[in-house]
Amino acid sequence: MSNTFLWTKNYSVGIDLLDSQHKTLMELTDNFVLGCIEATSGDIKPYFKKQITAILDYLVLHFRMEEQLLSILKFPAAAAHRRGHARCMGEIYYWLNEINSLKSQVILSFTRYLRERIFDHVTGEDQGYGRYILHLKRRGFQIPRSECALAGTENEVYR
Numbered sequence: 523m524s525n526t527f528l529w530t531k532n533y534s535v536g537i538d539l540l541d542s543q544h545k546t547l548m549e550l551t552d553n554f555v556l557g558c559i560e561a562t563s564g565d566i567k568p569y570f571k572k573q574i575t576a577i578l579d580y581l582v583l584h585f586r587m588e589e590q591l592l593s594i595l596k597f598p599a600a601a602a603h604r605r606g607h608a609r610c611m612g613e614i615y616y617w618l619n620e621i622n623s624l625k626s627q628v629i630l631s632f633t634r635y636l637r638e639r640i641f642d643h644v645t646g647e648d649q650g651y652g653r654y655i656l657h658l659k660r661r662g663f664q665i666p667r668s669e670c671a672l673a674g675t676e677n678e679v680y681r
């Protein structure tokens with residue numbers, strides 16, 4: 523299987539730190555799906571369980587950082603964006619609760635869903651705040667340093 527979900531500059535949201543996290547998320551999930559496909563000759567559950575935690579931990583960290591920044595930047599649709607993140611995590615945890623009773627093929631479908639969900643997040647949902655950030659940059663808006671430090675993104679917010 524080829525690596526079809528590579529990050530490109532077209533997906534940039536205008537903040538290096540978040541772009542780099544998106545890139546990592548896409549690579550992690552791509553490798554994860556590939557690993558699950560390779561493991562289907564046996565039982566994929568042990569592989570799945572071992573790898574899924576790392577991805578979800580990273581996703582939670584990413585969502586949290588994104589939400590902090592959108593709040594600092596006073597993104598008008600920040601609340602709706604936060605709800606989108608919560609919905610995504612809800613869907614994922616619903617699947618994880620069912621995982622022990624599921625067949626390998628169904629788990630494989632979930633891994634593909636997860637990869638597409640991450641892809642949609644980066645190339646769809648997040649592009650809305652990307653346009654907003656571009657708009658702020660054009661107007662010369664600067665984020666107060668103290669607030670950037672709060673989100674751990676000092677010196678990384680503006681390129």
Ligand SMILES: [Fe+2]
Binds near residue numbers: 544648
């Ligand atoms: Fe994101």
Ligand SMILES: [Fe+2]
Binds near residue numbers: 588603607643647648
């Ligand atoms: Fe997001």
